[in-house]
Amino acid sequence: KNGSRFGPWWTIKIVASRAHFFHFLGSLRVAGYPEGFASMANLPRAESMVSTSSTLIIEAEQIRQRYRKLAPHDALEDEKDYKTLVHTIEPSRLAAIFKTKFSADGMCKVGPAGLKEEQARVYFEVYGKNQITPPQKENKWIKLLRMTFTGVFNILLWMCVLAMVVLLVAFDDPEKEVETEMKSGAPGMNSTERELEEAGSDDIVTPILLSVIIVGTAMLQWYTEMLAEDAMEAMQKMQGDKPVPTVRMASSGQRIDQGIDSVNLVPGDVVFLEAGDRVPADVRVLYCTDGMEVDNSALTGESMPEPRVAATEKPTQPPAEARNLAFFGTTVLKGNATCVVHATGDNTFLGKIAQSIKTSYVKSTLEIQIEHFVHFIAVIAVIVGVVSLCVKIFQKAPLADMIQYTACALFSQVPEGLLPTVTISLMFASAEMVKRQVLVRKIDAVETLGCVS
Numbered sequence: 001k002n003g004s005r006f007g008p009w010w011t012i013k014i015v016a017s018r019a020h021f022f023h024f025l026g027s028l029r030v031a032g033y034p035e036g037f038a039s040m041a042n043l044p045r046a047e048s049m050v051s052t053s054s055t056l057i058i059e060a061e062q063i064r065q066r067y068r069k070l071a072p073h074d075a076l077e078d079e080k081d082y083k084t085l086v087h088t089i090e091p092s093r094l095a096a097i098f099k100t101k102f103s104a105d106g107m108c109k110v111g112p113a114g115l116k117e118e119q120a121r122v123y124f125e126v127y128g129k130n131q132i133t134p135p136q137k138e139n140k141w142i143k144l145l146r147m148t149f150t151g152v153f154n155i156l157l158w159m160c161v162l163a164m165v166v167l168l169v170a171f172d173d174p175e176k177e178v179e180t181e182m183k184s185g186a187p188g189m190n191s192t193e194r195e196l197e198e199a200g201s202d203d204i205v206t207p208i209l210l211s212v213i214i215v216g217t218a219m220l221q222w223y224t225e226m227l228a229e230d231a232m233e234a235m236q237k238m239q240g241d242k243p244v245p246t247v248r249m250a251s252s253g254q255r256i257d258q259g260i261d262s263v264n265l266v267p268g269d270v271v272f273l274e275a276g277d278r279v280p281a282d283v284r285v286l287y288c289t290d291g292m293e294v295d296n297s298a299l300t301g302e303s304m305p306e307p308r309v310a311a312t313e314k315p316t317q318p319p320a321e322a323r324n325l326a327f328f329g330t331t332v333l334k335g336n337a338t339c340v341v342h343a344t345g346d347n348t349f350l351g352k353i354a355q356s357i358k359t360s361y362v363k364s365t366l367e368i369q370i371e372h373f374v375h376f377i378a379v380i381a382v383i384v385g386v387v388s389l390c391v392k393i394f395q396k397a398p399l400a401d402m403i404q405y406t407a408c409a410l411f412s413q414v415p416e417g418l419l420p421t422v423t424i425s426l427m428f429a430s431a432e433m434v435k436r437q438v439l440v441r442k443i444d445a446v447e448t449l450g451c452v453s
Helices: 018-029 036-042 045-070 091-098 117-127 140-149 152-170 174-184 191-238 349-359 365-394 399-411 418-435 444-450
Strands: 244-249 255-260 270-273 282-288 293-295 331-334 337-343
Touching: 045 091, 045 117, 091 337, 117 244, 140 152, 140 191, 152 191, 152 365, 152 399, 152 418, 191 418, 270 282, 365 399, 365 418, 365 444, 418 444
Parallel strands: none
Antiparallel strands: 244 255, 244 270, 270 337, 282 337, 293 331
């Protein structure tokens, strides 16, 4: 404002990008130091840390601006679909976008190539680890409670249990029970009367037995799914990724060949793949041997191997069908290649699929059929209950008898044995799938798999 360095305050221009704005703020922080940014090393510790943070923000914004050049113009910041133009860009321009270096032949076997170590550290701060964000795991005890007390059919059965308990409490007559006990020992009491009295005492058994069936069925399903999840986690821990052969450069420009864990890869890294390797990230092929093939069945379900080439694709070619791209999670079947990483973690093709699975839930065929069946049974039960109530009203029965007969007529339509029957049947099918080396995380999926032609 005093005009000592920046001039009068009204001469300050509006910057066009956030990067320039942060640069301008950094300049303001060191105002009063004629050497500008060159004097940061001599600043006090607090001011030096602020300036370093500002520099990192500027570099991060510049990286993001360059990375946006790989996406179509209509792509959004939080785009859920996989959109990229990396397969249509020449390697020389890719090197400029990622600030990396390739050899003229694309093999990068000799001479300096890849990112500088300082660049890789900044890129890692911006993009984070090369791993897909795992879904939030539900607490196992909360999962058991959810299986026990939720679901259309479970709710219907619990309503029956609650109604039976309410009827027993509301119409329980202690004097009548004492009179019944005295009569039960009388010698003149016939067998028919004794059976009726015993049937009345058995009413308490029905809600208890039904509750045991519901809880036991939920525990069987919960136990089966927990075993499958534990087995899958154990296998994932056993499948540790081996270090990926990568080339980077020192600050002096000297070539550094090293093996880097796949989680530490960043866009711009130059990696080497050979037959049998798992592709550690979404990569663009710079060079490959003739006849190179990859297995994309993990993404597309297509069992036939697909060829890969290093040639640049046409702009009209979709990235999922580009032959110069290899995707995270797929496997190299034949040949070897030199590639540049262009997407990591949640930005990969597999990461986009994982995000879409998290945000959308599709009911299985079995869930749809059971829900339809429960709605149908509920309508029938209500109709039967209303008809029974009308009959008792016509007979001018007492209020207690009217409610009891109506409730019994309504609840008798509910098939209490359906839930354990379906669950146990799916458990047998899941056990059969284990013999075929298939783990089923949700037993409902067994029935859906049976619908596949």
